[in-house]
Amino acid sequence: MSLSGRQVQVVAYPRGPVEERHFEVVEVPVEPVGPGQVLVRNTWTSVDPGLRLRLREAAPEGYFVAFPLHAAMDGIMTIGEVVESRAEGFAPGDTVWHARGWRDYAVVDASAVQLSGLGTLRVLDTSIAEPQWYLGVLGGMGLTAYAGLSVVGALKGGETVWVSAAAGAVGSLAVQIAKLHGNRVVASAGSDDKVRWLLDDLGVDAAFSYRAAPVGEGLAIAAPEGIDVYFDCVGSDHLEAALDAMNRDGRIAICGSVSEYESEPAGPRNLFLAVAKDLTIRGFRGSSNLDLLDQMQAELGAALADGRLQQRETVFDGLASAPKALIEMIAGRTTGKTLVHLTDVR
Structure with a gap:
């Protein structure tokens, strides 16, 4: 038939x-x-x-x-x-x-x-x-979040991590994984409702809407002592703000640039700060880190089962x-x- x-x-x-x-x-x-x-x-x-x-x-x-x-x-x-x-x-x-x-x-x-x-x-x-x-959480999105934090050494804990587009599929997992590993987590999103969800449900330490004020201003309030790690899903003005706020020897993991997917690219104007601050900027893809898949599924699966992680x-x-x-x-x-x-x- x-x-x-x-x-x-x-x-x-x-x-x-x-x-x-x-x-x-x-x-x-x-x-x-x-x-x-x-x-x-x-x-x-x-x-x-x-x-x-x-x-x-x-x-x-x-x-x-x-x-x-x-x-x-x-x-x-x-x-x-x-x-x-x-x-x-x-x-x-x-x-x-x-x-x-x-x-x-x-x-x-x-x-x-x-x-x-x-x-x-x-x-x-x-x-x-x-x-x-x-x-x-147990597939490509979880692998991207987990791998991005892994490749810049953000799973050791004790640092300040900023995640942009933090209410999205990857970002919402990245903030939770960073918290599970003992970091102070700052999150940004595009609405007040998403900011409340990040604070009240996901337990981030600080959050702001990039639509309420310029990104750099929101980040300065949320992370007055600077950031050690930036998980970048957005690019453009978010990446520029991160470069301003990065502490010396900070690390940036870039998994996307959603701000440029439907517009002309707008790169950061302050890229030399990567030199001045001895920064590491690492682009990555989840699918390039398949060696972490089983480890990620075991760790995040356990966190899902006992309620420490939300999907x-x-x-x-x-x-x-x-x-x-x-x-x-x-x-x-x-x-x-x-x-x-x-x-x-x-």
Whole structure:
């Protein structure tokens, strides 16, 4: 019996803000399952800021490639259930992750390396965590937060750590991980509601809204003695403020620059402070630190189980809502991990 399913396709590259008209939902036949492959019915799919970089005619050099027009959007982390398997180690009913999201069904080559290895087909243990948590705290988001703090030595404790975009999927985990390791944590976000959540629920030591006053002013009040570590998700004026506030021998971990995803790049004007203060600035990707995945899942899984760590989600229902979810996330109108629940797979 032939099977068909829907997939979201890009039909035009945005020249400014992302809009729903840049996408369409298309019904396509599902290809037969070949040797070494499995058929997965997708149940949850991820929405991440980095997807905006792939909605350009050419993605940044060295990054994941741009999404082609009028084709499936490969390279999006997804959770699903195996329907049919012709691959050893995978059986119908298994919950798996892979990187062929924003579609109802995916035929996945079990041996194919996806997203530098992070998205390679893998069976998940849903007895210890909700399936969708593997797209957040126990997946790429958790790995990015954990790895970023690791590569700049911020897990030793006793320092002041500032995390920008701290109410987002990665930032909200980075602040909690930094707290768990004994740091004083400063957080910034884009609304008073998010600031209250960071203070009241996540227990950061100080927080401010970058919309209420210039970033440098908010940071000076929150961290009057300066900062030792900056976890950068934003770039631009946030990075500039961090350079001003960094203490000598401070470290900066850069995982993103969301302020520039829909506008022209605006680099810091005070970069020489990296020299004057003997700073270390380290760019990194979660998928480049797969050696930390098992360690991260064990540590953060235990913290989830005993309530020391929270996973907050903003969930959109149905495949067709994926473009809207991306638009809302980029606009700063979501909190925590943004997900699409594929409740309408036929």
